[in-house]
Amino acid sequence: MIVVQTKQELDERLAEWRQHDERIALVPTMGNLHAGHASLVELAREYAEKVVVSIFVNPTQFGEDEDFAEYPRTLEHDTRCLKKSAADLIFAPNIETMYPLGLEDATSILVPRITENFCGASRPGHFNGVTSVVARLFALVQPDMAIFGQKDYQQQLVIRHMSLDLNLPVKIITGETMREDDGLAMSSRNQYLDDDERANAPVLYQVLSGVAEELQRGRQNHEELESKSVKALSDAGFSVEYFSIRRAQNLQIPDRDCDELVVLAAANLGNARLIDNVVVTV
Ligand code: PAF
Numbered sequence: 001m002i003v004v005q006t007k008q009e010l011d012e013r014l015a016e017w018r019q020h021d022e023r024i025a026l027v028p029t030m031g032n033l034h035a036g037h038a039s040l041v042e043l044a045r046e047y048a049e050k051v052v053v054s055i056f057v058n059p060t061q062f063g064e065d066e067d068f069a070e071y072p073r074t075l076e077h078d079t080r081c082l083k084k085s086a087a088d089l090i091f092a093p094n095i096e097t098m099y100p101l102g103l104e105d106a107t108s109i110l111v112p113r114i115t116e117n118f119c120g121a122s123r124p125g126h127f128n129g130v131t132s133v134v135a136r137l138f139a140l141v142q143p144d145m146a147i148f149g150q151k152d153y154q155q156q157l158v159i160r161h162m163s164l165d166l167n168l169p170v171k172i173i174t175g176e177t178m179r180e181d182d183g184l185a186m187s188s189r190n191q192y193l194d195d196d197e198r199a200n201a202p203v204l205y206q207v208l209s210g211v212a213e214e215l216q217r218g219r220q221n222h223e224e225l226e227s228k229s230v231k232a233l234s235d236a237g238f239s240v241e242y243f244s245i246r247r248a249q250n251l252q253i254p255d256r257d258c259d260e261l262v263v264l265a266a267a268n269l270g271n272a273r274l275i276d277n278v279v280v281t282v
Pocket of ligand 1: 028030130
């Protein structure tokens with residue numbers, strides 16, 4: 001496992017691989033890796049001869065009152081974890097490599113509309129930061145494909161939008177959400193849960209799955225399903241940010257003919273902000 005931190009070291013490795021016509025897959029992460037990331041690395045390996053995992057806690061995607069300072073930075077653990085995986089290289093750049101002109105003068109990419117609701121509404125500027133850093137990673141690594149997790153459903157749609165709109169030569173692949181045995185979606189932020197909250201946290205996935213089943217059975221009153229779900233989660237101690245049934249393709253309100261839906265939610269439990277979703281074909 002090679003760990004590189006500078007653009008020059010990265011360029012040297014990439015040039016060597018490209019000389020051998022090897023395809024390169026990128027798995028962008030903010031580190032603090034878990035089995036969910038490992039599954040994205042395995043998926044990347046199915047598409048490419050070489051897999052690069054980037055580890056960078058990107059300041060521009062955190063709001064002022066968010067957890068940028070506390071976000072766990074665990075490069076040693078991450079390196080050990082990736083040694084056992086199919087990754088070939090860790091790219092762990094510093095802030096100067098990612099934002100060479102400084103944060104104040106950094107070019108920013110804004111995807112309109114699809115970024116305005118859901119996580120975009122509760123985290124203003126968040127997707128701006130995500131698309132800006134992902135575009136930078138694409139420019140640095142120039143991967144053939146990049147893998148993003150389905151747990152961040154809106155994020156992967158926003159990145160698909162950016163790539164399509166800017167004609168970026170990177171295939172976007174979405175890897176399925178990995179779950180703990182009790183159904184909780186794996187996330188670095190799960191470690192903010194105390195024991196009681198952790199025991200309660202799987203209720204989010206249970207409610208999402210329950211709604212998915214109702215939809216599959218032909219239930220069409222989405223508003224009723226949504227409000228019942230918000231109540232169920234609130235009763236279980238969650239503070240719900242959103243709970244919605246939308247078109248899987250673009251998060252628009254679905255009409256009756258839409259057969260690919262996504263049920264998506266964000267809810268806070270103690271200090272942890274949990275997001276999750278289930279895609280349903282009806
Ligand atoms: O999903 C994440 O971990 C981050 O948003 C990403 C895509 C690595 C960009 O910083």
